[in-house]
Amino acid sequence: MLICPQCKFENPNSNKFCQKCGTSLTHKVCPECSTDDVPVNALSCHNCGTECGTVFWAIIAKDTTEETVGDVGVEGDEGDEGDEGAISSLSPLPLSSQIALGSYLDSQERYQLLDPLPAQTETAIVTDVGVRVLDCQPYQISPIDAILASQQSDLLTPSVEESGIPRLAKLYIALQSEGQREIPPIHDAWQQGDMQVVIIEDRSNWQHLLELWQEETTSSLKILHWCYEMTQLWALLEPINCRQSLLDLSNLRLDEDQTLALQRLYVESSNSQPATESPEDAQVQISVIPEEPLTIQALGRVWQGLFRQSQRTQFGSVVQMLGDLEVGKIETIAQLRSRLEEISIELEALVTATLPPIKEINTAVPIIPQSDEPEDIISFANDMPTVVLAMQLSSLEDAGRTDVGRQRHHNEDYLGIETKIHKLELPKSRVLEGHGLYILCDGMGGHAGGEIASELAVNTLRQYFQEHWIANQLPTEESIREGVYLANEAIYKLNQQDARSGVGRMGTTLVMLLIQDTQAAVAHVGDSRLYRVTRKQGLEQVTVDHEVGQREINRGVEASIAYARPDAYQLTQALGPRDENSIDPDVGFFDINEDTLLLLASDGLSDNDLLETHWQTHLEPLLSSGANLERGVADLIDLANQHNGHDNITGILIRAKVRPNLES
Numbered sequence: 001m002l003i004c005p006q007c008k009f010e011n012p013n014s015n016k017f018c019q020k021c022g023t024s025l026t027h028k029v030c031p032e033c034s035t036d037d038v039p040v041n042a043l044s045c046h047n048c049g050t051e052c053g054t055v056f057w058a059i060i061a062k063d064t065t066e067e068t069v070g071d072v073g074v075e076g077d078e079g080d081e082g083d084e085g086a087i088s089s090l091s092p093l094p095l096s097s098q099i100a101l102g103s104y105l106d107s108q109e110r111y112q113l114l115d116p117l118p119a120q121t122e123t124a125i126v127t128d129v130g131v132r133v134l135d136c137q138p139y140q141i142s143p144i145d146a147i148l149a150s151q152q153s154d155l156l157t158p159s160v161e162e163s164g165i166p167r168l169a170k171l172y173i174a175l176q177s178e179g180q181r182e183i184p185p186i187h188d189a190w191q192q193g194d195m196q197v198v199i200i201e202d203r204s205n206w207q208h209l210l211e212l213w214q215e216e217t218t219s220s221l222k223i224l225h226w227c228y229e230m231t232q233l234w235a236l237l238e239p240i241n242c243r244q245s246l247l248d249l250s251n252l253r254l255d256e257d258q259t260l261a262l263q264r265l266y267v268e269s270s271n272s273q274p275a276t277e278s279p280e281d282a283q284v285q286i287s288v289i290p291e292e293p294l295t296i297q298a299l300g301r302v303w304q305g306l307f308r309q310s311q312r313t314q315f316g317s318v319v320q321m322l323g324d325l326e327v328g329k330i331e332t333i334a335q336l337r338s339r340l341e342e343i344s345i346e347l348e349a350l351v352t353a354t355l356p357p358i359k360e361i362n363t364a365v366p367i368i369p370q371s372d373e374p375e376d377i378i379s380f381a382n383d384m385p386t387v388v389l390a391m392q393l394s395s396l397e398d399a400g401r402t403d404v405g406r407q408r409h410h411n412e413d414y415l416g417i418e419t420k421i422h423k424l425e426l427p428k429s430r431v432l433e434g435h436g437l438y439i440l441c442d443g444m445g446g447h448a449g450g451e452i453a454s455e456l457a458v459n460t461l462r463q464y465f466q467e468h469w470i471a472n473q474l475p476t477e478e479s480i481r482e483g484v485y486l487a488n489e490a491i492y493k494l495n496q497q498d499a500r501s502g503v504g505r506m507g508t509t510l511v512m513l514l515i516q517d518t519q520a521a522v523a524h525v526g527d528s529r530l531y532r533v534t535r536k537q538g539l540e541q542v543t544v545d546h547e548v549g550q551r552e553i554n555r556g557v558e559a560s561i562a563y564a565r566p567d568a569y570q571l572t573q574a575l576g577p578r579d580e581n582s583i584d585p586d587v588g589f590f591d592i593n594e595d596t597l598l599l600l601a602s603d604g605l606s607d608n609d610l611l612e613t614h615w616q617t618h619l620e621p622l623l624s625s626g627a628n629l630e631r632g633v634a635d636l637i638d639l640a641n642q643h644n645g646h647d648n649i650t651g652i653l654i655r656a657k658v659r660p661n662l663e664s
Contacts (some may be wrong), residue, residue, distance in 0.1 A: 473653030
């Protein structure tokens with residue numbers, strides 16, 4: 001089955017074009033020169049040479065069935081130790097002679113090797129390798145996707161043999177299901193004889209932690225923050241015996257927001273203590289069998305290695321902490337976090353930064369029950385301890401669009417966007433101040449009445465906040481309410497002036513978002529909505545519709561009964577039909593303390609649970625700085641026209657990126 005990259009429609013493998021939207025399934029557009037006939041299986045554009053192929057990272061590893069893949073149930077019981085198929089963890093990985101550069105890893109000739117595989121070394125036994133591969137069938141559903149889809153709610157219920165999912169792949173699946181974005185998402189996996197092949201996101205071009213660690217402009221508090229992130233990952237990886245992933249400096253990467261991430265997972269053996277030195281940069285990674293038991297001291301040695309290789313001077317309290325780690329005075333992750341808390345407070349006092357004390361949301365390290373089956377690894381906690389940091393805005397972007405829809409003859413929706421960005425950049429500091437006003441109205445009533453009401457409301461509110469929004473501070477709830485009442489009065493007076501009555505009285509819904517740096521306020525009347533998307537919480541509906549069905553639910557009526565009423569979707573309030581005594585706008589405030597995508601949507605976009613159904617494909621990817629918001633909102637309009645289309649469709653997207661306020 002071929003998935004259309006544009007509309008996500010499932011096409012037969014024989015199709016050359018999507019039978020729903022007409023998009024080519026054999027060629028794509030080069031993002032650099034816009035050439036539209038680049039084969040989908042090509043690594044580079046034939047016109048400009050830009051690499052635009054779909055590249056993944058392939059891990060080829062021995063299936064070490066005698067060893068535990070973490071203490072999480074992959075280990076067989078005593079009766080299984082003598083199985084004929086068991087392979088010693090010390091068996092070499094005989095790959096170099098089997099797979100040549102440019103050949104394929106699989107019999108379907110989908111994943112093509114882009115880099116040469118290493119030869120065995122005389123001093124170490126190679127147990128797995130990592131290498132870049134080109135996906136020559138990028139629109140094809142991967143076999144693992146098909147397997148996971150068939151398992152539905154419990155992905156890891158079948159045994160490894162029944163599901164066909166290699167043991168190593170199960171670690172990625174479990175972490176991915178827990179929403180751990182520090183771990184690369186898995187794309188495909190299969191068992192090939194005595195070898196496991198796992199295809200994951202390619203992070204080989206992500207920035208190395210060491211590169212930013214050694215920058216003079218990187219503050220001590222930021223380094224402290226990365227250290228804390230490593231303790232979080234240590235606690236996450238310890239139950240599945242993947243702590244080794246933190247001990248290779250070349251495996252420590254930073255995402256676009258300078259958050260710590262791993263290039264891949266390394267599974268430690270029962271006696272493991274890998275070196276902390278960073279190997280030469282290469283596109284091929286080799287995992288070797290380490291020798292010594294792994295303890296928390298290894299994390300301290302990683303930090304020492306980072307300081308040493310970056311030639312960065314260690315500050316006093318960190319020197320003491322590393323010394324205590326080395327001699328065993330700090331024995332647990334909890335003790336290490338406690339010491340980091342103390343240092344953060346000390347640094348705050350020294351540099352008068354806005355960093356509050358480190359707080360733990362949940363200090364308990366989850367215990368994974370022992371089991372004979374690897375599927376139990378899915379049940380570990382997703383609420384790891386976090387550092388509560390003062391955040392500052394790093395970017396604020398927006399895009400808006402409105403469309404008449406497929407059934408209406410005129411558009412009664414209206415939107416307004418006003419954004420002001422003030423940036424101050426100095427050699428050792430960067431300050432971004434953002435000020436944004438976003439208004440969406442869905443008009444109604446009489447010939448052209450809805451169009452007039454929605455536009456009048458937007459313009460009235462814009463003018464009001466130009467006069468009443470003091471710089472660098474959000475308006476108060478009272479001030480926001482006053483602006484909404486003023487917009488209501490403007491439409492109400494026009495209704496009275498024209499002697500409009502009944503359904504002829506024009507009105508409009510309203511949803512309005514105000515952003516000042518990392519603070520936000522929302523006001524709404526009617527059923528136009530504000531949604532929020534974050535990586536931690538996913539999709540959230542911030543506003544609650546003002547309609548009869550929701551009113552009944554608020555009174556304690558069951559939802560199924562409330563929305564069985566014929567008037568369930570009738571609005572209980574709107575701007576314009578009545579005076580201000582008849583409206584009660586909802587006003588709320590919230591902080592933006594993580595990267596956030598906000599969406600203002602008219603009901604033409606939100607009806608029929610459209611966003612709840614498609615947010616992971618049409619909203620979540622827009623959190624990335626590289627995603628184009630103009631294209632994103634256009635795709636939302638297209639999606640709504642495909643599945644709804646009965647009403648006007650309007651959406652405003654806002655992407656707010658934040659970072660810790662760690663200026664020293």
